[in-house]
Amino acid sequence: MSGVFLGALGVVLFVGAWYLAVDVLQLPRFRTLPGPTEVIREWLSPHPVYGTSIFTEVYYQHIWVSVRRVTLAFVAALVVGIPLGLLLGWSTRARQFAFPVFELIRPIPILAWVPLALLMFHTREVSVVFLTFLAAFYAVTLNTLLGVQSIDQNLVRAARCLGAGPATLLRTVVIPGSLPYVFTGLQIAMGVAWFSLVAGEIIAGQYGLGYLINSSYTTTRYPTIVIAMATLGIVGFASSAVIRLVGRRLMAYRARSIGG
Incomplete structure (x- = not known):
């Protein structure tokens, strides 16, 4: 409490x-x-002056579009980033081959990818999801790689001495040992996913909280900007909390398995 x-x-x-x-x-x-009095009054009004409140359908449409985009991008980052991070962390040759390219691309700002994303995918929706995916992908991959590298090599040698093959070693040592880093990466990835989503929606979106912020600024609906920002914070906090909850449960299961 x-x-x-x-x-x-x-x-x-x-x-x-x-x-x-x-x-x-x-x-x-x-x-x-806009002050908190004006923002809260607008946010909770059945008849908002600027057209967006908890009583308007368009408000939830913006939230749903943003949540859907982040979910798609985050799942894609998880599916691609975790296996790649495991590979880069475990295989020296793979790391020597691919990591320089990864580190060369990673510092490029998300906004710099916007023109190429629009050229590659030709649709704004896929472009926004791609931009959101990129930021989350870097965080997931890098933290998974660090998690694999943090594993005590004595555990690896002991497992091999007991006859563990590559698949068994991966399942019983590498993945459990890297889980704390993986879930740290997932929390970071969720945060940067929301950050890059807003950047993508401001430039290439037609709906979503980032689009709402930008359109509200251009039409001088300043209280709506703060409403969208606060909503981003609430939804982002909730999504990160879900990841932390799942991570704690998996860590507890891992601890019981090791203890047993």
Whole structure:
């Protein structure tokens, strides 16, 4: 309960500081921003002035489109990134061959990929999913690779001495040993997926929370910008919490298996 209380207190203090800066003190760099009173009133209004609230269908349509894109990209990153990370971490030759290319491409910003994504896929929807996939893919692959490299080689040698073949070694030593790193990578990947999704939706999207932020700015619907940003934070927090929950359960199962 103390953790929940402290988390709630942090949110209250943040909103309070926002309220003081915008509505009370009207600080020079904050006075033009929408305050929490205006945003909450718009967010909870059955008849929102700017057209977006919890009572409007379009609000949930934007959320659904963004969640669907992130889910597709995240699953693709998981399916591609984990096996590639295992391969790069386990095989020296594969790492020497592929890792330089991986490291050459990884620093390229997601926004730099937008023109090529549109040229490659010809549709905005697939382009946005691809851009979201890229950021998550890097995080999953790199953390899986580090997880494999972190495994104690004495465990590997012991398993081989007991007659474990490559498949058994992978199943009983490599994958369980790298799981903590893998789930750290999945949490990072989920965060950067939402980050890159917004960038893709601002430029190439037609629906979604990123698109809503950009269209609200161009039409001066400033409270809607904050509503979309807050919604991104809530949905992103929830998705990362699901990954943490699954990770804790798998780690507990792994600990019981090792203990047994």
